[in-house]
Amino acid sequence: MTSQIIITAFICTGIGAVAGFLFKKYITDQENDDARKLSERILDEAKKDAQAHKKEVLLQAQDEVFALKKEVEQDAKDRERELKKNEARLQAKEERLEKKVESLALKESELVSLEKKVAKQERAVEEKEEGLQELIAAQQTRLEEISGLTGEEARARLMQEIESKARHEAAKMVRVIEVEAQETAHRKAQMIIASAVQRYAGDYVSEHTVSSVELPSEDMKGRIIGREGRNIRAIEAATGVDLIIDDTPETVILSAYNPLRREVAKRSLERLISDGRIHPARIEDIVKKVEKEMDVQIREIGEQATFDLGVHGIHPEIVRLLGQLRFRTSFTQNVLQHSLEVAFLCGIMAAELGLDIKKAKRAGLLHDLGKAVDHEVEGPHALIGADLAKKYNESAEIVHAIAAHHEDVPPKSVYAVLVQAADSLSGARPGARKELLESYVKRLEELEGIATGFAGVSRAFAIQAGREVRVMVDCEAVNDDQIYMLSKDIAKQIEEKMTYPGQIRVTVIREKRAVGIAK
Secondary structure (H helix, E strand, O other): OHHHHHHHHHHHHHHHHHHHHHHHHHOOOHHHHHHHHHHHHHHHHHHHHHHHHHHHHHHHHHHHHHHHHHHHHHHHHHHHHHHHHHHHHHHHHHHHHHHHHHHHHHHHHHHHHHHHHHOOOOOOHHHHHHHHHHHHHHHHHHHHHHHOHHHHHHHHHHHHHHHHHHHHHHHHHHHHHHHHHHHHHHHHHHHHHHHHHHHHHHHHHHOOEEEEEEEEOOOOHHHHHHHHHHHHHHHHHHHEEEEEEEOOOEEEEEEEOOOHHHHHHHHHHHHHHHOOOHHHHHHHHHHHHHHHHHHHHHHHHHHHHHHHOOOOOHHHHHHHHHHHHHEEOOOOOOOHHHHHHHHHHHHHHHHOOOOOOOHHHHHHHHHHHHHHOOOOOEEEHHHHHHHHHHHHHHOOOOOOOOHHHHOOOOOOOHHHHHHHHHHHHHOOOOOOOOOHHHHHHHHHHHHHHHHOOOOEEEEEEEEEHHEEEEEEEOOOOOOHHHHHHHHHHHHHHHHHHOOOOOOEEEEEEEEOOOOOOOO
């Protein structure tokens, strides 16, 4: 029973397994059929889509091919037009070249004919030149026979004439150039003078615009400076002088262009040092007292000068200006002493000439009056002095003599000439301006020797203390144009061979005199 049950169960299990297998197979067949149908449907749809895409791609390709074709055709047309233009240009160039070739051929033929013609002319010229040479030789021989001169002698004489004419033309040109230079050189001269003044100013100022005051001790410098510098400022304000306190032992430097102010400051500072009381109020008081004393002393000096010369009736203001000249120097020469010497010389010469001695002395004494104020007033000191003399009622002759003593105006009276001569004598005498007699005489002799060394010069005179040389020439040997060249040559040689202060004027004089004697 049990086996039957087992067999029955086994049979049932086998039937179930077969049934399950068949059912599973049926299900699998159904799924495969559905998948096949689905794949067939997808393939059909894909084919349809591919055909549609293919048509679309073909249409796009046809459009692009059409556009490219159109672009290629347009490009081909453009190139064809460009080729036609290039062909036209080349054809035009070819025509021009053909014309040039024809022209060159024509010119070449003309040149050939010209060369033949020139060759013929050259042969003709050579033949004529040979004939001319023979003719020149014959004429030269004839001229030598007529003139009695050889060819070398005639050539030398011709060269002399050419040189003379060239120097004559050069002299004329020099005169023209001098006129032009004088018209345009004023500004340049001012620049040169300004530059020279700037370069020389340092040495001049250090020598002529400073005074020194000795101190009893170094401690005095601090007292002169004062608290916060009030004393030194008070001194500078009261006197108009710069005080320089440096490392120089026991010395204070006073600097100012005005010598009177410098003298006032020096005396005031010396009194303050000796007194010992140095403060602004005391400084102002001392400076005022010294100024009054200086004014009195200046007037006394001027009055003494007029008294020594016996010149009276001079305006008090002019007397004061004469006293100020005591504190001025010119070329290291005291101006008041120089004025007194000029006055004495004028008086001596006026006495010899039978002129008014007092008037001559008066003109000599006042001739440098302008130097008392020329550092304050612009212009030449001679004209400044003449203006001052005219202002204070001096006579017209005195005013003119003052103005003309350096030829700022032409001299028109004998007194003006006397003042010129006396001024030159006073400045030129040996030792007046610190120049040794030997060197002075040697310089004058050298100056005259250079001038007389030139051809045509008969005599030479050094005047104005060697500041001018007058050269007399032979009027037969030197003409009017050559004297200009001669003056330049002499001046150039003086510059090269001599050493001298300032400048030297070279004046060349040519004159022809005819003397007749009535008996």
